[in-house]
Amino acid sequence: MREDETRWMAAVIELTALIAALLFAWFQAT
Amino acid sequence: MWFAVYAVAIVGPFVLVAETAPTPPRPFVYELGSALGISALSLLTLQLVLPARLKLFAPIGADVAVRLHRRLADVLISVIAAHIAVVMLADPQRLGLLVFFDAPWRAQAAVGSVVVIGVLSATSIARRRLRLSYAVWRGIHLLLAVTALLLAIVHTVGVGRYLVNGIPAVALWGLAMGGFGAAAALRVSRVRRRGVRPYTVARVVHEQGGATTLVLEADGHAGQPFAPGQFAWLKRPGIRSSLAEHPFSYSSSALQPAQPSFTIQPYAGFSREVAAFQPGTRVLVDGPHGAFRLRPEAAGVVLIAGGIGITPSMSVLRTAVDRHDRRRMVLLYAARTPDRIVFRDELDELARRLNLSIVYVVSNPTPDWPGASGRITRDLLDRTLPPDLRGFQFLVCGPPPFVDTTVEALVGLHIPAERIHPERFVGV
Numbered sequence: 001m002r003e004d005e006t007r008w009m010a011a012v013i014e015l016t017a018l019i020a021a022l023l024f025a026w027f028q029a030t
Numbered sequence: 031m032w033f034a035v036y037a038v039a040i041v042g043p044f045v046l047v048a049e050t051a052p053t054p055p056r057p058f059v060y061e062l063g064s065a066l067g068i069s070a071l072s073l074l075t076l077q078l079v080l081p082a083r084l085k086l087f088a089p090i091g092a093d094v095a096v097r098l099h100r101r102l103a104d105v106l107i108s109v110i111a112a113h114i115a116v117v118m119l120a121d122p123q124r125l126g127l128l129v130f131f132d133a134p135w136r137a138q139a140a141v142g143s144v145v146v147i148g149v150l151s152a153t154s155i156a157r158r159r160l161r162l163s164y165a166v167w168r169g170i171h172l173l174l175a176v177t178a179l180l181l182a183i184v185h186t187v188g189v190g191r192y193l194v195n196g197i198p199a200v201a202l203w204g205l206a207m208g209g210f211g212a213a214a215a216l217r218v219s220r221v222r223r224r225g226v227r228p229y230t231v232a233r234v235v236h237e238q239g240g241a242t243t244l245v246l247e248a249d250g251h252a253g254q255p256f257a258p259g260q261f262a263w264l265k266r267p268g269i270r271s272s273l274a275e276h277p278f279s280y281s282s283s284a285l286q287p288a289q290p291s292f293t294i295q296p297y298a299g300f301s302r303e304v305a306a307f308q309p310g311t312r313v314l315v316d317g318p319h320g321a322f323r324l325r326p327e328a329a330g331v332v333l334i335a336g337g338i339g340i341t342p343s344m345s346v347l348r349t350a351v352d353r354h355d356r357r358r359m360v361l362l363y364a365a366r367t368p369d370r371i372v373f374r375d376e377l378d379e380l381a382r383r384l385n386l387s388i389v390y391v392v393s394n395p396t397p398d399w400p401g402a403s404g405r406i407t408r409d410l411l412d413r414t415l416p417p418d419l420r421g422f423q424f425l426v427c428g429p430p431p432f433v434d435t436t437v438e439a440l441v442g443l444h445i446p447a448e449r450i451h452p453e454r455f456v457g458v
Contacts, residue, residue, distance in 0.1 A: 010101035
């Protein structure tokens with residue numbers, strides 16, 4: 001497996017964490 | 031499958047809180063501060079789980095799992111930074127919480143956790159400069175990681191808004207168990223795990239080029255089947271040395287798993303000790319690990335090695351001899367000086383027995399050196415590789431800068447990235 005693949009894996013995990021946090025904050029605040 | 035675990039660990043706590051624990055609404059920025067804190071906690075837990083060599087991550091390879099762990103360290107630090115920034119932005123009076131001795135314990139735990147993560151990153155980035163041996167560094171790393179997670183959980187409990195009461199507390203318990211459980215699995219129960227087997231040093235061979243080969247003999251079992259190109263962790267038995275384990279590539283034929291060999295360049299610590307091992311020394315092998323495998327359908331293979339990065343290539347070639355493999359093979363082997371070429375005589379012999387051509391590239395040649403000199407560049411690859419490389423697999427192994435420039439050169443020659451398998455060696 002190429003190291004480049006860890007780059008997108010990390011990006012997907014980061015995006016998941018950020019989107020989940022944003023959605024949660026929006027959901028809780030409204 | 032492993033990705034599902036990640037998704038559950040990251041999204042799960044949010045779903046549990048949102049679905050089951052209604053709280054009086056606060057402004058968005060307050061909620062975002064808390065939410066980033068929950069994300070940071072999940073990511074911190076996953077950082078402990080990822081390098082634990084669990085079966086779950088076997089499909090992506092233990093080496094890839096460790097590389098992902100390194101990349102996610104940046105993600106974790108940026109999420110923690112965002113958490114702190116948003117929390118302070120929501121209520122600037124909270125800046126006072128950073129004055130450690132006057133702060134309540136929930137804030138002290140948070141500051142403590144951040145400081146521990148800072149030390150953890152610094153000791154990882156500057157391990158060599160700090161002259162920390164691999165074994166000592168690993169011990170410190172694990173201890174700090176467990177401390178950081180513990181303090182982060184104390185902080186969460188202290189803040190007491192989310193993940194503390196009712197059903198969402200299950201998520202906090204889950205994260206805690208996952209993180210501490212993985213740390214325990216890596217350290218405490220290692221010896222009893224199926225992946226670890228005892229071996230005895232049968233022979234110690236001092237190779238050309240200053241490397242030492244340990245030829246092992248399986249002790250009371252048939253050996254662990256491995257694929258050429260994979261690696262294992264080696265350590266001495268005993269509780270005191272249980273932290274001192276080191277990753278090395280197999281250098282022997284995969285068809286003789288009961289007599290595996292590991293060729294080691296003495297850098298420091300364990301790798302120097304190895305050179306002094308005597309026949310009869312007992313060794314524990316945790317392996318095999320690593321996602322690189324020479325695909326059976328590969329039309330041919332190009333091996334590109336730098337320095338002691340020759341070891342997985344050696345395993346590929348010795349296995350090819352045992353299998354009477356007639357596929358086209360090319361080895362490009364970069365060394366600093368001609369006398370640093372490890373296995374040179376055996377390689378020349380292998381070239382006669384296999385459909386193999388070898389190009390040695392020496393960066394500091396002696397006046398009488400007849401071969402190529404300099405470094406492995408795109409131009410050199412273009413001149414030496416066979417014109418038709420359809421279906422070939424490429425294994426690149428050596429120090430990280432060597433691997434990076436070589437992979438770049440191969441990509442520049444339009445070799446599809448999925449056929450290039452890089453292995454980065456770091457001296458341990």
